[in-house]
Amino acid sequence: MTNDLHPALVPIYETVLRRNPGETEFHQATYEVLESLRPVVDKRPEYVEASVIERICEPERQIIFRVPWVDDRGKCQINRGFRVEFNSALGPYKGGLRFHPSVYLGIVKFLGFEQIFKNALTGKPIGGGKGGSDFDPKGKSDAEVMRFCQSFMTELYRHLGEYTDVPAGDIGVGGREIGYLFGQYKRITNRYEAGVLTGKGLTWGGSQVRTEATGYGLVYFVNEMLLAENTTFEGKRVVVSGSGNVAIYAAEKVSQLGGTVVALSDSGGYVVDEGGVDLDTIKDIKEVRRGRISEYVQGRNARFIEDGSIWDVPCEIALPCATQNELDDAAAATLVRNGVRVVAEGANMPTTQAGTRVLREAGVKFAPGKAANAGGVATSALEMQQNASRDSWSFETTDDRLKEIMQGIFGSCMMTAEEYGMPGDYVAGANIAGFTQVADAMLALGII
Ligand code: NDP
Ligand code: 2IT
Secondary structure: OOOOOOHHHHHHHHHHHHHOOOOHHHHHHHHHHHHHOHHHHHHOOHHHHOOHHHHHOOOOEEEEEEEEEEOOOOOEEEEEEEEEEEEOOOOOEEEEEEEOOOOOHHHHHHHHHHHHHHHHHOOOOOOEEEEEEOOOOOOOOHHHHHHHHHHHHHHHHHHOEOOOEEEEOEOOEOHHHHHHHHHHHHHHHOOOOHHHOOOOOHHHOOOOOHHHHHHHHHHHHHHHHHHHOOOOOOOOEEEEEOOOHHHHHHHHHHHHOOOEEEEEEEOOEEEEOOOOOOHHHHHHHHHHOOOOHHHHHOOOOOEEEOOOOHHHOOOOEEEEOOOOOOEOHHHHHHHHHOOOOEEEOOOOOOEOHHHHHHHHHOOOEEEOHHHHOOHHHHHHHHHHHHHHOOOOOOHHHHHHHHHHHHHHHHHHHHHHHHHOOOOOOHHHHHHHHHHHHHHHHHHHHOOO
16 A cells, blocks of 8 residues: 555655565554655655665665574573664664564564664664564573573674664663673673663663653653643543553653553553552562563452453553554544543554554544654663763753753654644654654765
């Protein structure tokens, strides 16, 4: 289906389909950006003439490698590792690593593609990339996770560097994994090159607020959306999907700003606590014990629902913070029926194309992930900045910078949408604002 694309972009999208067979998530991510570029093609034909759009859809480099490791029973396990270095027009490749059994090239490419524009929106000098593995950390011992990370880095290290490519976390990769990865990088290279990875621990080169940054940044962005509608989080019912890094700190900031998070989930189901979910308990289950969300209801007046959708829970603000395509058209219709006013993506591409259409047609304010969840990578850029200057900033200073960056992204999405005749369309605003920055740099750098 190409009928919403500018005619000049149809052959480019057809090339994406032909070159990347079966990579449906990558097709979806490119289609969404190309669709937004309709007015840009008319205004700036040089982007097509200098094949900037065509080049931006083809990764600069794609690395796929074997990751052998030995489990606790002494048995050899084989996983597949990926790093897609998508675009370095604005800076070194930057983007997370995902460890999840669903990871394949199409997932890594969609994430890397989104990352290009997200990183441009932050205003920081970072290009776009993403990586990961089909390794499943669930149920593995710390020792197994360490051996896997060491094997993964034994290949990946040769492609990294603070001026080349700087990974961080994503699904299944948090502080523990970044520690093992950084340790192995340091050992192989014999360099304490702190700026090669972000999301490090506070005692070994990490930045204040990086743990909280994606979730906090998402809520700062939504706060700007609410202020534009003359309202705030105060007294609002909020549903947050997931219960990982992004979901937990989004929920924390929502409650700090006076909202009530009534539901959270994991891949096993969701919990509803009408009085507001207790985050100390969630942190203990998820961050300390690495347990299941179902454990939350033990001894409390809350419900666990195994089958069904968290989007059935009525709310005014919905924050999908788990994974791609978790909010489809049926879920969107239920949210609309129950009176949702704002949907903002903490995860990458959590809303399907049909889901986005339902929300948009119902007049729901919708914030796309590349704008709304950019606080994580923006704070990674602040971590790189602190590493480069051998400095470390206080929590307050770093949090203030994060807030300013999110306000800046909100402003540029809004202004760009207005400039291109689509006021209030944050999807168009984010895609166009991110794209034009990268495209202008690519024009200046010549055909490379
Ligand atoms: P975590 O691994 O910390 O948490 C992921 C959460 O989502 C868990 O609750 C997990 O449940 C759930 N989940 C993951 N995959 C699935 C699935 N296939 N079906 C149902 N539930 C699932 O990851 P993050 O919080 O870091 O990442 C969440 C999202 O946010 C991702 O889309 C990521 O790309 C995006 N993101 C992350 C950033 C970061 O800085 N970490 C920055 C910007 C975006 P379970 O434990 O049961 O698997
Ligand atoms: O999707 C994302 O922006 C991330 N997982 C964070 C990337 C980063 O480099 O901090």
